[in-house]
Amino acid sequence: MMPHAHAPRPVLPAIGLGTWQIKGEDAYRAVRCALEAGYRQIDTARLYGNEAQVGRALADSGIDRDQIFLTTKYAQYRPGGEERALSESIEKLGVDRVDLWLMHFPLKDPAENLAVWEWFLGAADAGRVAAAGVSNHSIEQIDALTTASGVAPAVNQVKFNPARYDPDLVAAHRDRGITLQAHSPLRQPRLDHPTLAAVAERRGATPAQVVLAWHLAHGVPVIPKSVHPERIAENYAALGLRLTTADIAEIDALGRHESSLHASGGQH
Ligand SMILES: NC(=O)c1ccc[n+]([C@@H]2O[C@H](COP(=O)([O-])OP(=O)(O)OC[C@H]3O[C@@H](n4cnc5c(N)ncnc54)[C@H](OP(=O)(O)O)[C@@H]3O)[C@@H](O)[C@H]2O)c1
Known part of the structure; x- marks a missing residue:
């Protein structure tokens, strides 16, 4: 196997706009609005069916391409469709390359997962994507990819929010130099x-801002989604909110509470 030329480690903007379930012109409007509010990261995916609208919004914004961090993903079901997926994503987004390309989900078969990962690394070596990463992968799956390919994913994008707080997961990514990025930060x-209401009241902030500031306090970048201009701006303003150690500990405890509910089967 040829060694890969590099293992780029992008610095993700702390807050980006998520675009899952935003379709058609709503996606165009949300991205334009976010860029005007100051966002410089947009998260999309081939599966979301909105790459063309995201691309048009980026182009119409007039903001230099190199000022914007653009992530897209490919949900492969078996190795083989990567070339078509990447070519189509790049074309729809109207860019020369994406900043971060993620394997949307792991394949069950480790050999197949590795084959797709090797393809992603090849795309990074060729400069078609600035960095390659994964999503919804366990640490074990990541370690398998890293050991076999010699290159760790730059990013693992996983569901991460106060109800799912897991300090070991945060530490495991940090120890490996992998950025843990939170999807669905506001859902639980x-x-x-x-x-959340009590901390928000104390800090003169909204509960959504408190949750996003909590992620940032743990060094976890976030990509909240909204179609509403006032919420898009509200979420971005979480960058300016500082929580105290006591606030953070109170919110951390929600994770332990939710975990014990899960363990006893009482949650669902
Ligand atoms: N890699 C993956 O497998 C994966 C999976 C899921 C998501 N993602 C990415 O992560 C992004 C975020 O995750 P998500 O969309 O699941 O959930 P989210 O961003 O955590 O929450 C979105 C929900 O919260 C509402 N909301 C947003 N801001 C709010 C505010 N300030 N106050 C009150 N409600 C607010 C939104 O409603 P409105 O839109 O009506 O405001 C929407 O219902 C996605 O859009 C996608 O880009 C990736």
Whole structure:
């Protein structure tokens, strides 16, 4: 196997716009609005069916391409479709290359997962993507890819929010030099949870801002999704919110509470 030329480690903007379930002109409007509000990272995926609208919004914004961090993903079901997927994503997005290309989900068969990963690394070596990463992978799956290919994913994008707080997971990514990026940061617990409401009240912020600031306090970049201009701006303003150690500990405890509910089967 040829050694890969490099293992790029991108610095992700702390807050980006998520675009799952935003279709058609709504996607165009949301991306334009986010860029105007100051966002410089957009997260999309081939599966979301909105890459063309995202690309048009980037072009119409007039912002230099090199100022924007663009992530897309490919949900492979078996090795073989990577070339077509990447070519189509690049064409729809209207760019020369994407900044981060993620394997959307792991394949069950480790050999097949590795084959796709090797293809992703080849795309990075060829400069068609600035960095290659994964999503929804366990640490074991990541270690298998790293050991076999010699290159660790730059990023693992996983569901991560206060209800799922797991310090060991954060540490495992940090120890490997892999950026843990949170998807679905606002989904659990509900934003009207009393703990979030209490911290929000103390800090003069909204519960969504508290949750996003909590992620950032743990060094975890986030990609909240909204179609509403006022929420898009509200979420971005979480960059300016500093939580105290006591606030963070209170929110951390929601993860332990939710875990014990899961363990006892009481949650679902
Ligand atoms: N890699 C993966 O497998 C994967 C999976 C899921 C998501 N993602 C990525 O992560 C992004 C974020 O995750 P997500 O879309 O699942 O969930 P999310 O961003 O955690 O939450 C989105 C929900 O919260 C609402 N919301 C947003 N801001 C709010 C605010 N300030 N106050 C109250 N409600 C607010 C949104 O409603 P409105 O839009 O109506 O405001 C929407 O219902 C996705 O869009 C996608 O880019 C990746």
